Amino acid sequence: MSSNLLPPESCINGSIGVVIVGATGNMGKEAVKAVLAQPDMTLLGAVGRRYAGEDAALIAGEDTPCGVTLVSSLVELLSSLKTSGALEPYEHWVGIELTNPTTVMEHTNSLVQAGFRPVIGTSGVEEAQQKTLNRVLTSASLGGAVIPNFAIGAVLMMRFAKEAAQYFDNVEIVELHHNKKLDAPSGTAHHTALSLSEHHPHPFNAALVKEAETITGARGAEFPNGVRVHSVRLPGLVAHQEVLLASEGQLLTIRHDSFNRQCFMPGVLRAIRGVTTHSGLKVGLEHYLQGKE
């Protein structure tokens, strides 16, 4: 292993060793800064092809280097960490996946095979993949998490919407994101829609009315039980969602706005600590919301 893959002795400050995949992206750069600031965590490695060879903290916008060099291959990083003994000082190894829907599972599988507990923020991990991952993690006695939204306010928005939905027979979800987002609907909207459809005692009214769409998609994506999701993509937005609940003569709007990526970091840190406490896969930050950090 080239020595620049190892954090310097001064960086070894915590019992959780963390690798960040996607460390050159908007989320990954915030995650690098957040992990470096934690006394119980150590950044062991950072993957990002764009700035391979450069210091992860400097690329994330810090003034001082952390000694962790960005690399382009996760597989090579994991094998170097293992063969060099760099993982041994740490009680737990956690890998944060923040790339894109086409690469997330490949990275996750590599992390799990190397004994890392995955925290997946990337959207697009399907239900069947979650089930398989749960089986693999459980048999390896490792914890892992798929977190559709790391923002604590967004988790509360979903919780309040689920509670309110039992009193309404009409619901529409509108999610709004920046125009560089690669997938639609968002993981948060998907998670909200499934949760509302699972917990409503009978189908929402939209499931019963089949109006003609003169242009396909005009009524949004249809989830089970008549939950409709509409995706808006515009420059300048970050991540926003409204759940609109209506009955005759009244409308309840539950809205959450993320204005920057820093808002996701308390949730990222909770999930990193959270996956060290159980085995198998948890879906959603709500599993790690006990107490205030």
Ligand SMILES: NC(=O)c1ccc[n+]([C@@H]2O[C@H](COP(=O)([O-])OP(=O)(O)OC[C@H]3O[C@@H](n4cnc5c(N)ncnc54)[C@H](OP(=O)(O)O)[C@@H]3O)[C@@H](O)[C@H]2O)c1
């Ligand atoms: N769960 C949440 O709360 C939450 C919040 C915001 C965003 N997200 C999701 O998190 C993901 C990342 O978002 P972002 O805004 O940070 O995206 P971004 O700025 O586009 O960054 C994407 C990152 O993925 C890496 N990447 C892209 N293609 C890759 C490949 N083929 N192999 C290896 N690395 C690759 C990029 O690195 P290089 O190109 O340098 O290799 C970069 O570091 C997205 O799926 C987004 O929807 C989740």
